[in-house]
Amino acid sequence: MSYEPIFALFWERVKQSIQDKTFAKLTLAKTIGDTELKNIYVRPVLLENDVFSLSVIARYKTEEIESFHSLDEAYPILVSYMNKPFLTALLFTTENDVNFKLNKKRVGTITEQAPTFKSASDVILEMKEKGI
Template sequence: MSFQIEFAHFWESVKESMSNYTFAKLTLAKTIGDTELKNIYMRPILVDDQVRISLIARYKTEEVESLHTLEEAFFMLSSYMNNPFLTALLFTTEHDLTFKLNKKRVGSIVEQAPTFKSASDVVLEMQEKGIVL
């Protein structure tokens, strides 16, 4: 698929923001049509001082949380791009990155000023404890 390479570049920015302790959150949004699945939110959590990725899938009537490694999260989220999501938004303290798929399903990355002034609480705790991905 034409967007997979661009999404992999986007994911490198996700990993970099986790390593640099600037990650705030990641959201998959803008679905194709009216779908049951509305959003997926990604946040890091610590389980026994091990970093896990919480993926919260928000459906019309419920939310379902699953825990993954960072690598597993990449494969999970990339499988949802183009089916049903067209946009992934990475919020960091340095900048916001938006991965978008256009009508021809070609991916692009747009950088904007940061929305968040501080990283997520878990990322700050990782930094405090010296936990590196």
């Protein structure tokens, strides 16, 4: 069974946390082997004219590359990194931490834990204030 349907459910949780204004950050981590790409960090940003976007920062051994994407554009980018090279995606919200993990057979699971962050990201709080 492919992990992608489970990752799609995880992505729905990401979108819901942004809509509910509880999103803190999203991280792709735990690589397979020693890879050039170490982590991917996703944070919300407000561009000119208060346009919501996601900052996707790919952290390599020697550099970081930042790109900006809409919510819909970010999904295919991030899912393409699952299983090659990342095994986990961690969504941090003010309500709970949601973990997507791939096991050795590449079956995806979603688990929840108590929240790590007590407040949403600064951009999410700003959006809440502006009613975006």
